[in-house]
Amino acid sequence: MNEIIQYEAPIVEEDLFRRVMSAWDITTLGSKVKEILKDAAERTNSFVILDDYKNTYWRSRDEYENGAICRAYKEDKRKFQYIPDDEIIATIEEVIKDQISLNPSNLCKEVFKIHGYTSLGQEAQNNVLSCAEYLVNQGKLVEEDGRYVLG
Secondary structure, eight states: OOHHHHHSSSEEEHHHOOOOOOOOOTTOOOOHHHHHHHHHHHHTTTTOOOSSOOOESSSOOOHHHHHHOOOOOSSSSOGGGGGGHHHHHHHHHHHHHHHSOOHHHHHHHHHHTTOOOOOHHHHHHHHHHHHHHHHTTTSSSEEEEEEEEEE
């Protein structure tokens, strides 16, 4: 588990547990297996951000405080739901730096493209737009005339 965190961080809990289970040929995440995996994760000394729907594991608190980087995935892409919000935020910042402005639909397309997807459903779009809204609230993005620009 520690090797996965060291290589993949930031990584959401569900993806971390799925990768450990795959290594041990475990197919079902029951309550007992989940309890064992949570206990093992606590012993990795990684830094964990607990939130409402994605618990995200980082190599260290310093790495978390320095922020996620935008990682492009072309071949070995993860399910979009397994990409931590911090990484989506970093991707949005990178995309907006390269563009003058983008409307919400094109912002989603550009973020999806970087992560190896041509298009995704409404849930993934809502996730990207939620992250964009976070950046607006932080003053890093501005929404003008239905388009996002750097703040």
